[in-house]
Amino acid sequence: GEDVEQSLFLSVREGDSSVINCTYTDSSSTYLYWYKQEPGAGLQLLTYIFSNMDMKQDQRLTVLLNKKDKHLSLRIADTQTGDSAIYFCAESRYPNSGNTPLVFGKGTRLSVIA
């Protein structure tokens, strides 16, 4: 299939690290994204990584990209209760073509246990 795949649920203890995994399908995707959705809200861009990078770090967030395996991960260090949300992985299937729909995974629901 053509889906972006994510596990649906992840539960971690407060203070631990969370790792959310994603596999994508299009090796020519230029950008890969992580979005966060809190209850009743829209999607908020967390970070993105350009496909020629292996890693990107932004404060508590670390994105790892394995192009060979088409695997993307988001690590959240020192996870807090405020990190509880749904996290979406997305790829840009038509990079720099002018029309740039993103293809989203179904989302991983992160629950943080105090």
Place this chain on the structure above:
Amino acid sequence: DAGITQSPRYKITETGRQVTLMCHQTWSHSYMFWYRQDLGHGLRLIYYSAAADITDKGEVPDGYVVSRSKTENFPLTLESATRSQTSVYFCASSDSETDTQYFGPGTRLTVL
């Protein structure tokens, strides 16, 4: 205020009625998108637009109509609403340099 807004935030309608969901952005982004979010399906693209007067179908366009007469507005119309169109609808606009999409807060639509 700058950003992307949607209206109404909540809407209840009946089967067969026409409904229009509004989307407005202040960034002058060329690209705009409509998605629906349903349990078990994630986000699915309905329609998108590269610029004023240019629109294209996404994954699930049937039963929907869009227009883009001005860059900042991208309304979505359900011509004859059906129960299967009960969903949360998100509008987004895109920064063309990085393909990054910025989302509105969503419209929760219930079709009875």
